[in-house]
Amino acid sequence: MDRPSPAASQGRSFLQLFSALRPHVATDRNLPSRLQQLLAREKRFGSRDRRLYRELLYTALRHLPWIDARLATDTPDDAIRATAWLAADTAATRAFRAHWTAGWPEVPATVAERARHLSADPAALLPAWFAEHCPAAFQSPAFDALHTRAPLWIRLQTDDATPVLAEFEARGWSVQPAPVLSTALEVLAEADLTTTDAYARGLIEIQDLGSQLLLARLSPAPAGHWLDACAGAGGKTLQLARLLGTSGKVDAHDIRASALDELGTRAARARIANIRILSAAPSGTYDGVLIDAPCSGTGTWRRAPHLKWCTTPQTITNSATVQRQLLERYAPLVSAGGQLVYATCSLSRQENEDVITAFLAAHPEFTAAAPASMLLPSDYNTDGYFVAPLRRV
Ligand SMILES: C[S@@+](CC[C@H](N)C(=O)[O-])C[C@H]1O[C@@H](n2cnc3c(N)ncnc32)[C@H](O)[C@@H]1O
Secondary structure, three states: OOOOOHHHHHHHHHHHHHHHHHHHOOOOOOHHHHHHHHHHHOOOOOHHHHHHHHHHHHHHHHOHHHHHHHHOOOOOHHHHHHHHHHOOOOOOOHHHHHHHOOOOOOOOOOHHHHHHHHOOOHHHHOOHHHHHOOHHHHOOOHHHHHOOOOOEEEEEOOOOOHHHHHHHHHOOOOEEEEOOEEEEEEEOOOOOHHHOHHHHOOOEEEOOHHHHHHHHHHOOOOOOEEEEOOOOOOHHHHHHHHHHOOOOEEEEEOOOHHHHHHHHHHHHHOOOOOEEEEOOOOOOOEEEEEEEOOOOOHHHOOOOOOHHHHOOHHHHHHHHHHHHHHHHHHHHHEEEEEEEEEEEOOOOOOOOHHHHHHHHHHOOOEEEOOOOEEEOHHHHOOOOEEEEEEEEO
């Protein structure tokens, strides 16, 4: 007798995991931690199982109304089948997808075609209230990019990529350079980069291409003294420190001490010496101030799809209030002629253009140094970002 395919019982396990997460989707912005804990508790899972379930769960969250609708029928296996079909084809998902979607067509490139195949409503995949915040998100190709697994980008933190490329090749990981930025590489493998020598030596950092482009395109003048006012764990601080060169310096501040500790570890790993961590409130003046503001994260919906379902218009209004306060707090630290850079990973007009318009109206001593710009996830296969470069006159 043929042994049953493991994919059949994996389908049941996926449904169990999904139903454990489902009640928390609308309320828990930290759902990825909950998902991580859920998978860690299941001692019977190996690392490949965990990769499979993670991919399936993220796919289901990305397409939540479609999956919910199938689970509400008397053939819930349809939910497994649809999730398997929509999931990315990776080493971990291949056998599972082959079992559950035998005879199904290739997954089409656009959400509209996928919806047609599943007799589903494409518009249901984004909250309707978001249309007035970012109409472009509802249109192809941005809409398609938002419903595709986010790629893994790294930033080279060395002028010599040879040891990085050699190590990746030895591990069987292929990479693809970003056509728009020489320091950015897409890793085309399910790689745990934190286990590499390149990572341990600080030769690479995991950083979305969109985040990299934001600073690379500003090309801050070398040798300047900058404040990274909302540095977090320092994704942009490290990049800024390299762009400014060894005669420039960055003061990195955040209200989260634990994030600043992590920043210190990353800077030490990369032997970057021109970063000073400021736990206390910054003062004095700077050639440039970066405000990478806390935001609703709507630009990260492809990477963090649960945020689509727990973000509300009120979340956005609250973020915009904090963003205006942060500009008021840190803009006075820009010296005359200096730069003020406001950035978010939000696609909402209310957190982006509206915040900047209100700030400029209240502060004639600042002017736009260049047009503000929005990076849509479809532009270069990234998360979505907004950046407004301002100057103090
Ligand atoms: C978008 S995250 C920063 C990400 C970081 N720049 C990076 O590239 O990895 C926003 C950060 O602002 C911080 N923050 C919130 N309120 C703040 C305040 N009043 N002053 C400084 N930082 C603040 C948060 O703790 C959070 O780390």
